Amino acid sequence: AGGGCKPCAWFWRPQGCINGAECRHCHLCPQGEVKARRKQKVASLRTGQPEGEILGLSPLPAACTSPSSQRHVSLQLTG
Secondary structure, eight states: OOSSOOBOSSTTSTTOOTTGGGOSSBSSSOTTHHHHHHHHHHHHHHHOSOHHHHTTOOOOOGGGGSOHHHHTOOOOOOO
């Protein structure tokens, strides 16, 4: 969205991302990132302001701005 990575919508779901290391989206973004970015985009479309200014969001975490080869890290959650 804002020039950074594109979070994987499937990674944090119970079934997980079936693409694993082949996934073209970020697996390092926090759990609520997809929803937060969607809210930010809708708010910016409604007001006509640039996306980052609406919610006062901080820049992307350093992990999300890493080279694409590092973004495809798969994590296994147990619980």
